[in-house]
Amino acid sequence: MASDQALRDLILASNPIGYYPLDEVAYLGHDLSALANHGSQSGSFNQQSKSLSGMDLVMTKPGSAGLMVIPDRAEYRGGTITIEMVVADVGDSNTVWLERGSLGRNFGVQNISSSQQPGIQPSISGFIGSAANTVRQAGAHKLPSLAHVVMLFDSGQLRVATNRFLLDGSTVVGTSTQGDAGNTPIHVFSRSGAINADGYMAHLAIYNRGLTKEEISARGELLFGDISMKPLPCAMTIGNEETAEQCAPPIDPQGQPLYPALPITPSLAAYDAMMMIIPDGRSRPMGYIENLVTVNGEGVSRRVLCLDQAGNLVADTRSSASGVYRFDNLWLERRYMLIAQDDPEYGPADYNAVAADYQKPTPYPPINR
Known part of the structure; x- marks a missing residue:
């Protein structure tokens, strides 16, 4: 023995x-x-x-x-x-x-x-x-x-x-x-x-x-056994097949206020959180990304970052005790990278951060009025 x-x-x-x-x-x-x-x-x-x-x-x-x-x-x-x-x-x-x-x-x-x-x-x-x-x-x-x-x-x-x-x-x-x-x-x-x-x-x-x-x-x-983090080789892989213009269409502001006064018409009766007014007066559909952070198959509370394809931080949150997190008000036509971190506020982490790239938001369901 x-x-x-x-x-x-x-x-x-x-x-x-x-x-x-x-x-x-x-x-x-x-x-x-x-x-x-x-x-x-x-x-x-x-x-x-x-x-x-x-x-x-x-x-x-x-x-x-x-x-x-x-x-x-x-x-x-x-x-x-x-x-x-x-x-x-x-x-x-x-x-x-x-x-x-x-x-x-x-x-x-x-x-x-x-x-x-x-x-x-x-x-x-x-x-x-x-x-x-x-x-x-x-x-x-x-x-x-x-x-x-x-x-x-x-x-x-x-x-x-x-x-x-x-x-x-x-x-x-x-x-x-x-x-x-x-x-x-x-x-x-x-x-x-x-x-x-x-x-x-x-x-x-x-x-x-x-x-x-x-x-x-x-x-x-x-x-x-030892689970200390070890360096991993990195290589660039093209993961976004859209052009830059398709992924993030340019916006040409025309001087209107951020939330312009809108005429009341029947077509606007369905305006709600599914749409977002941008500087040129147009609206764009919005959505959300929701998922789960797990360690060894069990949901855990961890910090989660949401970045756009250019690497800019869009939002951050913390998953619930059961591991669930959600980001709202994301543009449907854009793709996002989500990164889950392993307790950096408590010192050296047990795991490398985990990233999910090129994530598409889920549209909000229509609201019946």
Whole structure:
């Protein structure tokens, strides 16, 4: 078997307040962190070996009343907690992976079932302090069969990184004030021996701070390889078969005001947002471009630029959380280039910008009056 020692070294270098590889079924509660806060276990457990980027991981799933109990410590009671774990075969069920206490008063991680929030399975989420109703909308959703997950709870907010990719936004999932000050152990694999976790888990680490983007990227590079941007050869390709005059017909202003007074005639009764008055008094049909920005097949919020064929910036926007963006009031007879950028405001990007050239706007539907 290929050793998972490199992953252990990265986790230990981040100084967790609890680290449980969960690879030896007789010693699941053995804490490798400097605190050596060893836990106890009861019930039965099942194990499987999973391979991730050539690294073999022994993973554990609770069997009958499977429960591991981690003794309480002062380090577990703050308003900032990070949970790192590798999960596999996450099921569609409302079950508990771990929880401090058992009343939803402190912090915990659980599956989100389709009966709670359909369309996001397989999914895990969590809370800190008294759980908020938004806990089902936050978390790691549509997980692959094997995933590395980091969940950062800070001031009642949750941020998630799945397989190295850190989500942009955060969601309020709790009050951030834990209800129990002391003597409240952490239950792992279930809630007090019931509601067993539906899936396999390994390399459970707990921190009383947030992991940095660099620490998360280091784990991603180890588990999934380097995705740093590399230079690509560029060549010019003629993509616009129209002449310059056809693509952007010249306009000869004749001194009229920008919005000249128009006579009221029956032909103007249909004037609306589909047309635009230009300086020489004529009107031109307008349209829109709408599309989706995705990363690994999932819609994401990113900055999108719209340029004309001469390279001039026409407009910019940001796609919604589901990845949808739209540019309105574009000339139908012109063609546009759309560029999606990968979070330049947050520093070095994970992906090159993606461009779609020579895009034709969609006409607005006619308005019945």
